[in-house]
Amino acid sequence: WIGFFSGDKLKKVDTAGGPAIALCDAQDGRGASWSREGVIIFQPRFSEPLFKVAAGGGTPEPVTVLDEKLFHVAHRWPMFLPDGRRFLFYVVATTNPTTSEHSGIYLGSLDTPRIRQVLRVDSRMAYAQGNLLYKRGSTLMAQPFDPERAEVTGDPLPLAAQVSGGAYSWGGADFGVSDQGALAYRAGTGGGWRRGEAWGHD
DSSP states (O other), X not given: OEEEEXXXXXXXXXXXXXXXXXXXXXXXXXXXXEOTTSEEEEOOSTTOOOXXXXXXXXXXXXXXXXXXXXXXXXXXXXXXXXXXXXXXXXXXXXXXXXGOTTOEEEEEETTEEEEEEEEOOSSOEEXXXXXXXXXXXXXXXXXXXXXXXXXXOSOOEEEESSBOOOSSOSSOOOEEEOTTOEEEEEBTTTOOEEEXXXXXXX
């Protein structure tokens, strides 16, 4: 299955073909992640926390809460860690997240509402092959990351320069990476997509 946003809905379609199936409302989705246990977490609207829904569809339930004391505006761009229960996501704090100490990559869990900051950056993230990928400015970085402790374990290394921020503000970044470390990213504002690896690029 492939999950995607379309027409104010979160939908899925079988890779073998057939019609798309609407799972729930998502008026302005900003990122989603599908666990191997059949749970999808996503942000349904521009300025909301994260919600979860079963892969078969249903009524979404919140999995995070916007912390007004820390000026949280939105939780978006979630990504499950390999255990399928914990996830990383991007927190937008204040309307100028580049200057907020509370913006950045956070750790959440399906089992508790508690969250904690993992890294202060102005970008969404992806995990592959022991590396956490994110943008710092316009440079795509890879930093060693321990998924069990959910902590960075080494210094970041640059993978690619002038990586596009995408059409979405607040954490958007035009890159994707597979579990095996194959990387795709878009260079510049009008450049085509390029390929590489999560621990180096060509």
